[in-house]
Amino acid sequence: MAVETPNRASEESASLSGVLTDPGWNGRAEYEVAADEALRRRPTLTVRNRLMLMLSLFFLLSLAVTIWSIHTLSTVRDSILFLEVADDYTSEIQQARRYEKNYLLYDTNLTDALQHASAAQRLARDNDGKIRKVMGTQAVAAMHQHLDEYHSLMVRIGDTKTPGTRADLEAQIRYHGNEAGEFAKRFVTTERAKVEARLSLAQRVLFASIGGVLLLTVLVANFFARRITSTLRRFAEHTNRIGHGDFTPIMPMRKYRDEFTLLAVAINRMVQELDRRHQILIESHKLRALGTLVAGVAHELNNPLNNMMLTAAILKEQYDELSDEDKLEMVDDLIGQTERSRKIVRNLLDFARESETKLEALDLAEIVDETAHLLGNQLKVKKVKLSVVVPQGVPPVHGDQQLLNEVLMNLIINALHVVAEGGEIKIVVDPEREDGFVALDVIDNGPGIPNHIIGRIFDPFFTTKPKGTGTGLGLSVARGIVQKLGGSLTVASSPGHGATFSILLPVTGIPSDISSRT
Template sequence: MPESDQSTHPETPSPPDLHSVLTSEGFARRDREYDEAADKAILDRPIFNIRLRLILSFSLLFLFTLFITIWIISVLAGVHDKILFLEAADDYKVEIQQARRFEKNFLLYGTNLDDAREHARTAQSLSEENAERFRRVVGEKTLRDMNEHLAVYIQLLDVVGQGNRAEYEGELREHGAKVFAQAQEFVVKERRMVHSMLHLTRNVPFYFLGVLFALMMLVVAFLARYILKALNRFIGYTDRIASGDFTPITPKRRYRDEFSLLALNINRMVRELDQQHRILMESHKLRAMGNLVSGVAHELNNPMNNILLTASLLEEEYDSLEDSEKQEMLQDLVAQVERTKKIVRNLLDFARHSETKFEPLDMKTILEKTVELVANQIRMKKVRLIMDVPDVLPAVHGDSHLLGQVFMNLIINALDVLPEKGEIRISTNTNRRDGFVGVDVTDNGPGMPGHVLSQIFDPFFTTKPKAKGTGLGLSVSRGIVRKLGGYLLVKSELGVGSTFTVLLPVTTIPSDITSRPEKSEDEGGDD
């Protein structure tokens, strides 16, 4: 017989081994462009760091203190000038007062006219010596008017001394009174002003301390709010990272500061954590494949035996068989091969590694494929599996491959704790939490005590024998669900069983998933 042509069907890829997975470029590389864009956005902002804010704040406080100090010095200098003016004005007033007293003696008794002239001229000399100081205080017009009255007063004193006393007595009294009144007025006025300035100067330190304290509190409150807000934001980042969300930190403020360097280092740490998390996920998935192989091998054995028996019978009795019987046997061979291909395809789908992608999910199809993979293990364990999943569910986006891994872990965990004739129920609900679709995987096994329940999602925590469990299944599953924007919850009661609930957000577009707020309840305990 001529050699048969080779099959034209493309060769089905074989599952990767652990070494090839962990060393592959596709596995080691996150979305570098997104990470680099986040780091670049952090570094490209203008610098306005905490040190600069502190320098500016204390510089403003220093400038305010300097301004108040200069103002107080200026006020004290003004008070000093006014005191000197008051001394000169008091001397001027005293001389005028003495001149008026001797003027009265002259008008009454005809004596002391020379004394009146002397004191009047002394007052005139004081006015000339302190003209600039008087001018700053009383003004040019008042000073000129005062000097004119004083000059007329001195002239009248000279005139009345020559015997014209009766004729000029009234005018002398009038000008003398005006000169004294002017001196009295600006002395009293200036003394009040000095007292007012001294009072203000005495109170200014208290006002200054009050304003300075208020400014310091304002600066401290501003800096504390700035720093505490940044710290709270980073606490949120660490909580998010602890929950399995390894999205890099992006800028939240207009300026770059010391926290920007912290954000860069956290992004670097997150990249390393994400890579290690992926390694754990792949390691656990490949270990789970080992558990599946025994069941799949038995599952493959049935169609392979059928193929062998049918092919042997066809070879031995080929000439004696009717054409219809040959056709029926060939159809049976094709059906058994298709069954084998389906089993292998499902196993490869579970083993194949790919980047996370968000796409519309058919929850029922994902669950059915997952159940098909473990169908033989369910039969071998003699466990009853009930699926209560409607054909139509609210729109959910996610990664079908990762989600299938989650359901696989939950079903295998249930099989491990169930006795023969146990029951696993898979159901869905949309009323568990607003905006979420829930998938419940419930078993009627022995349940878990409280101390186990509180640690059930911790990495490497397991109640299985050392050779059977790694303690990574539920931890990895929770990380996957959180990465898809959802929650993995658990309820358990001793002697009744356990229920694991996968909650996924209802979405219309994939971007809705990443915009959801952080979780607000403990995912590891009861609702």
């Protein structure tokens, strides 16, 4: 046996019917305006702007890394130029020192030594700027000083023959020669280390920035993808629920207005329009049901009217022959028939009237009776037997009489449509099935509901009736009403063996004796 369980769609159609029967229905329009305002009032930050912002951030980051790399490379270039000059300079100094030694030992090569010292001086002077960049002004000045001293001392020693002065000059030449050479060497060593450190730092920064850019790209792509897909998913959910008849407007979820806001505003507009048309359709569904009822009721009214006519005619004709007792009995009969007619008309008016939901303690047996009575003629025409089983002591349920009549009417009319002539509809009230609830089953012996449609029969507008004969709103409205009253409406059916629609209604919290007094 296929059993339809209440699903989200039906829950949503419940909220639809809730709205239909909600006394605060006017508040709905305000809610829509509030949703519209809330959607529009937020600060704007479009997806496009976000993307541009992210890309600008990327660009700035890359620009910073590039500028830093260019600066590092230019420093390294200066260092390399310095190292080249320093190498030449060191080699000139070394040559000068070698010839200087020769001169001091063997008195030869002084010119060579002077040539190399001059070459070193030239190098130092020509490349002053490059050297200064690395060594700084003070160190360069000191180096120049030692070099100039070294050169001029060697010139002087060439002209000096006095051994004492010569020995003194020799010592000074060695000192200044050594300093001029050592100066460059010291900077070469530290500068090489700096170049290496800079290059390795540049390498690490580049690797890190590649990694960072990759990571950022993945994060940003993921962020946007998630944001867009989650929003699209939300929209899919919204359209789904709208499809199932829940016309609650979309409220803003995010802080900022973006392209999706326009979509939400457009959907809300569409929903408003749909809601309006839906409302009109429901009204026409009700009118159609009323039309069917009126035909039955007119026939139903005929009986008491005929009886009244007959009784009144007899009373008039035989007024003198009748005993007082008979007369009284006939008047009572007239009153009874009038009461019956009044009740039929009142029920009909109740069904037709738009009234506010009035929750009260209700006797289910009475409601079943009233509805059965209203439909009596249709049942008779189709020779359908309606049996009602209501056990003793059913507690009153919490509900609205008119709405429950409508629910029961929808279920019985549906059953009436599907049962064959001479078929049977059973209404069973069961207060024991679930704690705190009274169950009411409408059972028919019609063809049952095929498995492939049982999950959809509560959807608004779902109908298997030929075009123009059924709106497909009966069950959706019925379920909406029952759920609004705190109950549930489910169906179980095995094709070929009829269908059972079960209503569960909460037992009222109002003690029956109090409710009967009010």
